[in-house]
Amino acid sequence: MTADVLPELVAYAADLAGRLPGEVAARAGLLAADTIGVTLAGGRRPEAERLVAGDGLTGSWRRSEPGDRPAATLLVAGGGYADPERAAYANATASCALELDEGVRPTGHPSAHVLPAALAAGEALGSRWRDVVRAYVAGYEVAAGLFTLFGFRGQLHPHGHLGGIGAAVAVATLAGTDPLRAAYTAAALPLLTTWPTCVEGSDVRNAWIGHAASTGLTAHRLAAAGYTGSRSALAAAFDGLVADRRPGVPVVPARAYLLGGYVKVYSACALTHGSIEAAASLAPVDGDAVESVEVAVGASGLRLAQPPADTPLGRRFSVPYAVAVALLHGGAPPERFDVPDPRALALAERVRLYEDHAATRAWPERAPAGVVLRLAGGDVRRATCAEPRGHPGAPVGADEMAAKFRTLTGHDDAVWTRLTDPSADTPTRDMLAGLIWNP
Numbered sequence: 001m002t003a004d005v006l007p008e009l010v011a012y013a014a015d016l017a018g019r020l021p022g023e024v025a026a027r028a029g030l031l032a033a034d035t036i037g038v039t040l041a042g043g044r045r046p047e048a049e050r051l052v053a054g055d056g057l058t059g060s061w062r063r064s065e066p067g068d069r070p071a072a073t074l075l076v077a078g079g080g081y082a083d084p085e086r087a088a089y090a091n092a093t094a095s096c097a098l099e100l101d102e103g104v105r106p107t108g109h110p111s112a113h114v115l116p117a118a119l120a121a122g123e124a125l126g127s128r129w130r131d132v133v134r135a136y137v138a139g140y141e142v143a144a145g146l147f148t149l150f151g152f153r154g155q156l157h158p159h160g161h162l163g164g165i166g167a168a169v170a171v172a173t174l175a176g177t178d179p180l181r182a183a184y185t186a187a188a189l190p191l192l193t194t195w196p197t198c199v200e201g202s203d204v205r206n207a208w209i210g211h212a213a214s215t216g217l218t219a220h221r222l223a224a225a226g227y228t229g230s231r232s233a234l235a236a237a238f239d240g241l242v243a244d245r246r247p248g249v250p251v252v253p254a255r256a257y258l259l260g261g262y263v264k265v266y267s268a269c270a271l272t273h274g275s276i277e278a279a280a281s282l283a284p285v286d287g288d289a290v291e292s293v294e295v296a297v298g299a300s301g302l303r304l305a306q307p308p309a310d311t312p313l314g315r316r317f318s319v320p321y322a323v324a325v326a327l328l329h330g331g332a333p334p335e336r337f338d339v340p341d342p343r344a345l346a347l348a349e350r351v352r353l354y355e356d357h358a359a360t361r362a363w364p365e366r367a368p369a370g371v372v373l374r375l376a377g378g379d380v381r382r383a384t385c386a387e388p389r390g391h392p393g394a395p396v397g398a399d400e401m402a403a404k405f406r407t408l409t410g411h412d413d414a415v416w417t418r419l420t421d422p423s424a425d426t427p428t429r430d431m432l433a434g435l436i437w438n439p
Helices: 006-019 022-043 046-053 084-095 110-125 131-151 162-175 179-187 195-199 201-223 233-238 270-280 299-304 310-317 318-330 342-348 357-362 400-407 413-419 430-433
Strands: 150-152 243-245 290-297 352-355 369-375 382-383
Touching: 006 131, 006 162, 022 084, 022 110, 022 131, 022 400, 022 413, 046 084, 046 201, 084 110, 084 201, 084 357, 110 131, 110 162, 110 201, 110 430, 131 430, 150 369, 162 179, 162 201, 162 243, 162 352, 179 201, 179 233, 195 299, 195 400, 201 310, 270 290, 270 299, 270 318, 270 369, 270 382, 290 299, 299 352, 299 357, 310 318, 318 342, 318 352, 352 357, 400 413
Parallel strands: 290 352
Antiparallel strands: 150 243, 290 369, 369 382
16 A cells, blocks of 8 residues: 555645646636536436436425525526535536546546536635636646546446545635545545446446535535544555556646546547547448448457447447447437437447557557448448547647537527636626526
């Protein structure tokens, strides 16, 4: 078991957030707005609204007005307010529903874990937007740092555990309490999450991020009540039980983590993106004329080689289905996964994956993929993708991110511009006003 990384990592994150260099501030504004956009879109899913509504046993989380108790905005269909912990849970659960939330390599989604907690805490505390952005940066860097420092064993999935530590740091930063104490508290509250749950299409896995975001506020509640966190929990679990410390990776990065992540332009697991892009370059094709499709991926992509489970999430975690959609339609927007496409399902049966050892060696610096399309009559067409759009080696700019936001939310550029301003002196509740999609 290696040394405790949290003191150094939390101190680095606090210093960066305190200084907030211009490049970091600008990127934080873009990522925050992007995450809000995908949350609003994911919040339109019926299960997201039903989660908030509850039933005869659990009752509704929603309030029409903030009331006298601490409250935070719900970014799911129907809008309204909820207690901060519940708002963070509901919003974070919606944030990953469409598989359009940003991430870092080798694996992890800091923003979806951290931002909903920062928004809920900032709104409940009456914080200004600029202060929420600083707290978000601090929490993001802690979460991304942990995702980078530890390599997961076997089938462990990155949702629901390390990101909650970043969420706790963000909340403590806003509350003016000790972020290291909050980190130690959250470190003792992880979920054990697995890749097969995603592959089988179980969308309860969306709630893993909900758990982690709400853990950020729960950690604050526990610390305020006098509970003590654990200095050993992180290393005991993530340096020997379910993960290992990656050798040679420094605790403090040479460049802020949020400057090196990726923004999704395809509504599917990031491990499908290179294959989608290569296939899309060959589109459109007549599915009936296809004899076979061979897809070359790195070893990490092979975990998604199965046919799609019959759920929206299952289709987003199947390379054969994602490639079939891209070949037929030239892209991979949310609607192609939300509803099964019979032609894509039929074509997916003829898609086979194999490991490209060069792609395995290139990961995580790059995520190359290749597609070989064999058509009736002997015609063979090939395409490769050295690095998918939105990923570190092929970043998308602010204009394309704004277009994604408009498409997902229906809001205009004025809303995007407002949310991307990291120095705004506007109360957080006012920043979130008018965003809610109401059916």
